[in-house]
Amino acid sequence: MRRHSGQPFKKFRNSLLSRYLGIIGFALVFIPILIPVSFLASWGVNRAFFPASVPDKTEVVRSYGSGLQLENAWHNAASSLSGKTPEEINERLRALKQDYPDASMFWVDAEGLTRLQLPEQSGLPSKWTPEDAVAYMKHAVDSDPFTVVAFIGGKSQAAGQGFMVFELPRKNMKPLTGGREGDYRFYGFFIFLMFSFFILISYLFFRDIRKRLLRLESGMTRTGPNGLPVRVPLGRPDEIGRLEQAFNHMVDELDDSRRREHEEEELRKSLISNLSHDLRTPLTVLGGQLYSFRKEPLSDQGQQALALMETKINDLSGLIDHLLSYNLLASGRYAMNLEDRDMLRVVRVSAAAWYPLWEKAGIEADIDLPEDPLIWHIDEQGFRRVLDNLFQNLVRHAGSGGYVGISIEQRHRKTALVIADRGPGLGSLSPAKGAGLGLQIVDLLLREMELVRETVSYPEGGTRVYIYPLQ
Amino acid sequence: MIPGKNILYIEDDPEIGEWVSRDLKERGYSVTWLTSGERAIEEAASCNLAILDVMLPGLDGFTVGQRLKKQYPGLPILMLSARTSIDDKLQGLQFADDYLTKPFHPDELAARAEVLLRRSGPPSAEPLELRHLLVYEKENIIKNRETGEEIMLTGKQFHIFQYLLRHLGQIMTKEQIYEAVWGEPYLDGDKTLMVHIRHMREKLERDPAAPEIIETIRGIGYRVRA
Known part of the structure; x- marks a missing residue:
C-alpha cells in the first residue's frame, strides 16, 4: 500500500489538469503583482527613454511649497490682521512680499477700494463691485497664477476689513507628488503585455495538447507491414502520455495475440505434416510390397485382389489428405493468398494434368473455354484443389458416363464455370462413395474465395457443377 | 555404373x-x-x-x-x-x-x-524416334525417316518443338508454351502460336490435317506424344 501512497499525487502532478491549474493560479497570483510591476516598468521606461528637460541654468526658479501650504499660510496671515489699521496691513503685506518675491499681492478694503498692490497691476478695478469680485474669483479658479483670496481678520467669513489676494505663478509651487508628468503613460501597454503573455502561455498549452492528440490519432490509424497498428512514441507522462501507453499496450497485446495465433497455426500445420508422414509411410511400404507381388506368378483372382488393394491404398491416401486438409480448413488455419487471377488459365493447367487420366479411364474431354481471360479473386492453389477434388470425384463416381465437359455459362446472371458429366447422378449409389469429405473441402475452399458451388443432377443421368462468384 | x-x-x-x-x-x-x-x-x-x-x-x-x-x-x-x-x-x-x-x-x-x-543431361547422341521423325537433339537436326530429308524449322518453330520435346508426353497449355518460348506474358498470343504450329505441322506431319506429332488437345493446348 505504501508503494502506491505517492502515486495519486505523482499522477496529479504530471497531469494536464495540474498544469492548467498552475497556469490559472499563476495568473491569479500575478495580478496583484502585475499592477505595481506595470507601474514600475512604465516609470522605468519613461525615465530611461524620456529624461526630464534640463531647466535653464540662468533662470532660478524658487519654490514656495504646495498649494495647500500656501493657502494655509495666506489665510493665517489674513487672520492675524484682524482689527489692524490699513498701514499695519500694508506693512504686513510688504513683509510677506519679502518672503514671496515671485508672488503678486494686493488687498481691498471694506468699501471695495483697491489698496496696496505689490507690484502694481493693471486691470484691477480701483473700486470693486460684487460682480467684479465674482468675475475675479471665477477667473482665478484652477488658473495660473495660483490665487488665494482670504478675508482679512477672519478665516472663513468676512470680518468687515476687506480681503487680501495672493497670486503666485504655478511654476513656483511644489507639486503634490514627487513624480513627473507622463511617468505612467506606458502603464496600459505593460498591462496589455502581461495579459498577452498569459494568453500566449494558454495558447501554447492547448496547442501542445492538440498537436499530441493529432499525432496520437495519426499513430492509431497507421498500420505496419503486419497489418496491425504501430506503436506511437511516448511523450510526457500526463493523461495523453497514459493514453499513448495504453495504446502501445494494446498494440503489444495484438502483436502477441497475432504471434500466438501464428505459432498455433505453425504447430497445427507441423502436427498435420507429421501425421501425414506417419500415416503415409506405412502405406508406401504396403504399396511397395504389393508392387513386388505383381512380379510373382499369381492367379487371376490374386491379380484382382492385388489391383483392389492398390486402389484402396490410393483411396486411403486421398482420404488422409482430405482429412488433414479438412482439419486445417475447418479450423481456419488454411492460409489463403487471394489474388486477381485468370480463372480459365488455372482450369486449363488443371485439365492438362488430368487429361492423361481421363484418357486412361476412357473419359472423353470436351473443353470449351473462351480465349479471353476471366479474372476472379482466388487463391490459385486453393482453386486447383477445388478442381482436383471435383475431377477426382468425376473419375470415381461418374467415370461410367465417359464424358467430362468444361465450359462457361451464364448462371443467375453471373459467369459460371461448368463441369459436366454423364454419370449416374447424385442419387445413385457409387461403389466408391465416402463421407463426402472431398466436396466439403471444395465448399470450404470456395467459401473462403467467396465463390458458390451449385450442383444440378438429372434423373436421366448426368450432373452439372456450377461455380460462380457470390457477389 | x-x-x-x-x-x-x-x-x-x-x-x-x-x-x-x-x-x-x-x-x-x-x-x-x-x-x-x-x-x-x-x-x-x-x-x-x-x-x-x-x-x-x-x-x-x-x-x-x-x-x-x-x-x-x-x-x-x-x-x-x-x-x-x-x-x-x-x-x-x-x-x-x-x-x-x-x-x-x-x-x-x-x-x-x-x-x-x-x-x-547432355543431349543424347542417339536420335529420338517420333513416328516418322528422327530427332538428333545434340545436333538440332530433325530428319524424315521415310524420305531421309532434313526438316528445316525456323528459330521460333524449333524453340516450340524443343519445348514440347522437353515435356514429352505432357500436355502444355497455350499460355505455358507462349510464355516459355517468347518470354512474354500470354495476352493475345493465341493466333501467333496457332500460326507457328500450323507452319510446323506443314513441315513435320505426314498429313497436316491429321497431325500425329503435335497433337491438339482441344480447349487446353498441345502435346507431343512419346
Whole structure:
C-alpha cells in the first residue's frame, strides 16, 4: 500500500489538469503583482527613454511649497490682521512680499477700494463691485497664477476689513507628488503585455495538447507491414502520455495475440505434416510390397485382389489428405493468398494434368473455354484443389458416363464455370462413395474465395457443377 | 555404373529405401542409397540425380537439398515425401526440380526421374524416334525417316518443338508454351502460336490435317506424344 501512497499525487502532478491549474493560479497570483510591476516598468521606461528637460541654468526658479501650504499660510496671515489699521496691513503685506518675491499681492478694503498692490497691476478695478469680485474669483479658479483670496481678520467669513489676494505663478509651487508628468503613460501597454503573455502561455498549452492528440490519432490509424497498428512514441507522462501507453499496450497485446495465433497455426500445420508422414509411410511400404507381388506368378483372382488393394491404398491416401486438409480448413488455419487471377488459365493447367487420366479411364474431354481471360479473386492453389477434388470425384463416381465437359455459362446472371458429366447422378449409389469429405473441402475452399458451388443432377443421368462468384 | 544414370537416394525408412533402390536398379539405374544426409555432398559428386526424403534423422531433406543445390547447381533434385501440404511442396520446390508424394507408384517415380535426367543431361547422341521423325537433339537436326530429308524449322518453330520435346508426353497449355518460348506474358498470343504450329505441322506431319506429332488437345493446348 505504501508503494502506491505517492502515486495519486505523482499522477496529479504530471497531469494536464495540474498544469492548467498552475497556469490559472499563476495568473491569479500575478495580478496583484502585475499592477505595481506595470507601474514600475512604465516609470522605468519613461525615465530611461524620456529624461526630464534640463531647466535653464540662468533662470532660478524658487519654490514656495504646495498649494495647500500656501493657502494655509495666506489665510493665517489674513487672520492675524484682524482689527489692524490699513498701514499695519500694508506693512504686513510688504513683509510677506519679502518672503514671496515671485508672488503678486494686493488687498481691498471694506468699501471695495483697491489698496496696496505689490507690484502694481493693471486691470484691477480701483473700486470693486460684487460682480467684479465674482468675475475675479471665477477667473482665478484652477488658473495660473495660483490665487488665494482670504478675508482679512477672519478665516472663513468676512470680518468687515476687506480681503487680501495672493497670486503666485504655478511654476513656483511644489507639486503634490514627487513624480513627473507622463511617468505612467506606458502603464496600459505593460498591462496589455502581461495579459498577452498569459494568453500566449494558454495558447501554447492547448496547442501542445492538440498537436499530441493529432499525432496520437495519426499513430492509431497507421498500420505496419503486419497489418496491425504501430506503436506511437511516448511523450510526457500526463493523461495523453497514459493514453499513448495504453495504446502501445494494446498494440503489444495484438502483436502477441497475432504471434500466438501464428505459432498455433505453425504447430497445427507441423502436427498435420507429421501425421501425414506417419500415416503415409506405412502405406508406401504396403504399396511397395504389393508392387513386388505383381512380379510373382499369381492367379487371376490374386491379380484382382492385388489391383483392389492398390486402389484402396490410393483411396486411403486421398482420404488422409482430405482429412488433414479438412482439419486445417475447418479450423481456419488454411492460409489463403487471394489474388486477381485468370480463372480459365488455372482450369486449363488443371485439365492438362488430368487429361492423361481421363484418357486412361476412357473419359472423353470436351473443353470449351473462351480465349479471353476471366479474372476472379482466388487463391490459385486453393482453386486447383477445388478442381482436383471435383475431377477426382468425376473419375470415381461418374467415370461410367465417359464424358467430362468444361465450359462457361451464364448462371443467375453471373459467369459460371461448368463441369459436366454423364454419370449416374447424385442419387445413385457409387461403389466408391465416402463421407463426402472431398466436396466439403471444395465448399470450404470456395467459401473462403467467396465463390458458390451449385450442383444440378438429372434423373436421366448426368450432373452439372456450377461455380460462380457470390457477389 | 551406367554413365548419366547415377542416382543418389536418401531415405531413412529401411523398407521403403530397400524397395525403391531395388526397383530403380532393376530399371537400369545405379543407385547410392543413404539413410541420412550426412555424406550427401560427397556422394552427390558422382551422381546425375538426387532423390530425397524430407523427414530424415539429423539434417532434414529440405536442408540437404538446399546444400546440394548450392554445391551442384546443375544436379536435378526430386523430393520424395510423405508430407503433402502445399506449404511443404512450395518449400521443396524452391530448390527442388520435382516433388512426389508418398505413397507413389514406382513407374511414376521412374518416369519423373527419367524426365529430370533427360532435361539436365547432355543431349543424347542417339536420335529420338517420333513416328516418322528422327530427332538428333545434340545436333538440332530433325530428319524424315521415310524420305531421309532434313526438316528445316525456323528459330521460333524449333524453340516450340524443343519445348514440347522437353515435356514429352505432357500436355502444355497455350499460355505455358507462349510464355516459355517468347518470354512474354500470354495476352493475345493465341493466333501467333496457332500460326507457328500450323507452319510446323506443314513441315513435320505426314498429313497436316491429321497431325500425329503435335497433337491438339482441344480447349487446353498441345502435346507431343512419346
